[in-house]
Amino acid sequence: MRNESPICQIDEQEMLCLFSGFCTYVTLTAGKKLNTANVFLKFLKNKHLRNIFKLKFSVESDYEAVQLFLKHDPSIYKSKYIMKYLNNTCKSEILQ
Numbered sequence: 001m002r003n004e005s006p007i008c009q010i011d012e013q014e015m016l017c018l019f020s021g022f023c024t025y026v027t028l029t030a031g032k033k034l035n036t037a038n039v040f041l042k043f044l045k046n047k048h049l050r051n052i053f054k055l056k057f058s059v060e061s062d063y064e065a066v067q068l069f070l071k072h073d074p075s076i077y078k079s080k081y082i083m084k085y086l087n088n089t090c091k092s093e094i095l096q
Contacts, residue, residue: 015057019069021056022039022052023036030042036073037076040076040082043069044066044089
């Protein structure tokens with residue numbers, strides 16, 4: 001058991017609740033069951049979802065939002081769909 005202050009525990013629980021709520025929202029708007037990797041993929045592709053996430057979590061940049069998302073589920077980067085999207089996006093940005 002961790003030896004954290006009650007304030008840190010409440011803050012961590014609130015962040016987990018917000019994260020779960022965001023994932024539920026994305027799943028409901030997609031109209032089908034999504035795993036966390038697919039929620040993250042929709043988050044990367046859709047600027048409006050990123051803005052909602054940034055507002056809910058009070059972060060300023062997309063980079064901070066991605067960091068926060070990866071903090072909640074660090075295994076996301078292993079998804080082949082995420083890697084394929086990132087590789088295609090990087091290549092298209094370089095070519096432009």
